[in-house]
Amino acid sequence: MQIGIDQLAFYTPKTYLDLVDLAHARGEEPDKYRIGIGQYEQAVIPVTQDAVTLAANAAVKVVNETNRDQIAMILFGTESGIDHSKSAAVYLKRLLNLPDNLRAVEIKQACYGATAGLQFAHDYVRLHPDKQVLVIGADIARYGLNTPGEVTQGGGAVAMTISAAPKLLNLDNETAFRSEDIMDFWRPLYRTEALVDGRFSENVYIDFFKTVWLDYQRQTNRTIADFTAFAFHLPFTKMGLKALRAVLPEADAEQQKQLKTNFEASRQYNRRVGNLYTGSLYLSLRSLFDNAVLKPGQRIGLFSYGSGAEGEFFSGTISEQFDAQQSRQRFSEFFSSRQQLTMAQYERLFSQQLPDHDVLLDVTHDDARFVLAGIKHDQRQYLDRNKA
Known part of the structure; x- marks a missing residue:
């Protein structure tokens, strides 16, 4: 029985910052960001969006009347949770009008949370092949204005349905993972911006990748020759390129060219959106x-990493039903419709934060279906414009 990713959708607001403008404002050469970091643009998230609304705006693209009653679980990976106690998945369940007889759980381990959800979903569907699991990765990456991490900010959400007989990717059963208590990135409960030891975190990322890649090879007897492409967690896209370069010598010249070409395809969206943490x-x-030339049956390797730290390498094969044409068109339309912000607009939008008391937010500048309208009696007020 094949189990894997049936649908995969994405949402981020239309407001963005061109990193050439950021470089000029911070006294840096644009190529430091565009080539050295591998980023061109970053999404800027308004105060009327949080992890819940980002997730809802992504999830409505994969949840509809054809599969609503099949969804038995929501697994919501995030490190941008809105409550110390209540799961973001419960809010999402209501916004999507899903049945009450399902599990709704939030998962946290830095950028690894959505992968944990994917693996739990895989095991659940194996036992319940008539059901689907909705897996979410939704985050807002914040490091602060005029900080070294500013160039790697961003945000948005991915929503995946995991099912039997999937249309996109059949997941292999074998997987290799590793976890250690490492202080390379963290955000204490009292902070809205993350703390990171950047160079150390890059080294840990590469070390974890090489370790789980070797473990995966020992388990499966597969080599790099068995792979058409690798997809990486991309806090910034140069990071994935560094990881790929660590294993490229294992491939012959022709395959090295193919892997590098497919890596370029895999980072087209990320370099224009920025860091998504769990969704990256x-x-x-x-x-x-959407951007590579792929065929059914080809094997893709995936490396997930969450600082603190946890890493996993797993794989899957392209489904016989694979067709990326509609998604490719949607992304093309999305990028052409975005609103570029000036530096002043970006800094003003970034600095707007929810107060620690009740507030009514102006949602007229946010065209999303789901928005955060304010706080009343310490409860977040979500608006579904389709029901307003």
Whole structure:
């Protein structure tokens, strides 16, 4: 029985910053960001969007009347949770009008949370092949204005349905994972911006990738020759390129060329959106599906990494039903419709934060279906414009 990713959708607001403008404003050469970091643009998230609304705006693209009653679980990976106690998945379940007889759980381990959800979903569907699981990765990456991490900010959400007989990717059963208590990135409960030891985190990322890649090879007896492409967690796209270069010598010249070409396809969306934390790997996978020349049966390797730290290498084969044409068109339309912000607009939007008390937000500048309208009696007020 084949189990894997049936649908994979993405959402981020239309407001974005061109990193050439950011470089000029911060006294840096644009190529430091465009080539050295591998980023061109980054999404800027308004105060009327949070992890829940981002997830809902992505999930409505994969949840409809044909599969609504099949969904037995929501697994919501995020490190941008809105409550110390209540799961973001419960809010999402209501916004999507899903049945009450399902599980709704939030998962946290830095950028790895959505992958944990994917693997749990895989095991569940194996036992319940008539059901589907909705897996979410939704985050807002914030490091602060005029900080070293500013260039790697961003945000958005991916939504995946995991099912039997999937239309996109059949997941292999074998997987290799590793976890260690490492302080390369963290955000204490009292902070809205993350703390990161950048160079150390890059080294840990590469070390984890090489370790789980070797473990995967020992388990499966597969080699790099068995892979058409790799998709990576991309906090910034140069990071994935560094990981790919660590294993390229294992491939012959022809395959090295193919792997590099497909990596370029896999980072097209990420370099224009920025860091998604839990959703980053899966936006890269979506970009690979849409921008590479792929065929059913080809094997894709995926590397997930969450600082703190946890890493996993797993794989899957392209489904016989694979067709990326509609997704490719939607992304093309999305990028052409975005609103570029000036530096002043970006800094003003970035600095708007929810207060610690009740507030009514102006949602007229946010055209999303789901928005955060404010706080009342310490409860977030979500608006579905289709029901307003």
